Amino acid sequence: MITQIKEYIQFGDFNSKDAGWYLQxxxxxxxDKKEIVEQIPYLQGVLDFSDVLGEVFFDRREITYEFKLPNKDYPDRKVAERFIKSSMTTxxxxxxxxxxxKRYYWLGxxxxxRVTDVPLKKHxxxxxxxxxxxFAFHADNYFDDVWDTFDFENDFSNWTKWDINVREEIYFVNGxxxxxxPTVICSSDITLIDKKGKTYKFQKGENNDFVLSIKPGINRFTAKGNGTISLRFNAEVMA
Known part of the structure; x- marks a missing residue:
């Protein structure tokens, strides 16, 4: 009886389950956290500016997998080795x-x-x-809730679209x-003002303003204009 493969990865054209590799x-x-520290003479310790903006920043991360491909003759093992290398390293x-x-993906x-041949066991x-x-990205874009595929263990539902009539107090939630x-979509020109008084102006249509930052939790704004404003974004989590 062949053991069913339940855990697998997909990267580019390579699917470890389809190729017969078992996750070990x-x-x-x-x-690692990014550290920004300064040595100050005649001061104990150091000054740490790593979270001066109120948020922790990280370096890239490494994810390591070990797979086994069992019961293959030597010619098939050579073909499998070439395929797993060429389909991903390129x-x-x-x-x-x-x-x-589940419901998330990495970007990398x-x-x-490294492939090791074990001839005595033919794998x-x-x-x-x-x-x-x-951070891992949520697979769904939080613009419209798709209830047919909603996962109550991993998904979260946010209100991301607001009707603006001259002046409204609104909020966006980053879970x-x-x-x-986010990408900001407006039916007409709309201005957002955050709680610190910073102003963001968005034109009718789709706006990609990377200056606007939606922090984790509730983000409150004063919106001015007439029309609708909505956000599109993929939540990022430390998985």
Whole structure:
């Protein structure tokens, strides 16, 4: 009886389940925090400016997988080794889907692939190391809720569209773990003012203003104009 493959990854054209590789282990430690420190003479310790903006920043992270391809003759093992290397190492930064992180994906590229041949047992062992963005992206774009595929364990529902009549107090919720820069869609020219008095002006249509940052939690604004304003973004989590 052949054991069914339940855990697998998808990266570019490579799907480990379709290729017959069994996941042996997964290692995804949290990324290192970026530290910005200054040594000041005659001052104990150091001055740490790492979270001066009120948010923690991280370096890229490494995710390592070990797979086994069992019961293959030598010619088939050589073909499998070439395929797993050529189908992933030649790809630029791409989405990495992992069944362990349901409804999320990583954004990264292959750092290395090491394949070990075990001739006595007729199988291959592949160790794949990815370098990824520190946060995982939610697979759905939070613009419209799609209830047919809503996952109550992993998804969250936000109100992301508001009707503006001259002046309205509105809010947007970021359910992720870090700030995001959303795409803003307006039916007419609309201005947002945050609680610190900073002004963001958006024109009719689709706006990609990377200056606007939606922090985790509730973000309150004063909106001025006449029409609708909505946000599109993918939540980012520390998985």
């Amino acid at each position: 282990s997964r290692d995804a430690p949290t990324p 790809k630029s930064e791409s989405q990495l889907f992992d069944t362990h992180d 590229k292959v750092k290395s692939i 291959l062992i592949a160790t794949i190391v990815f370098i990824c963005y520190p 992720g773990d870090t700030s995001v820069s």
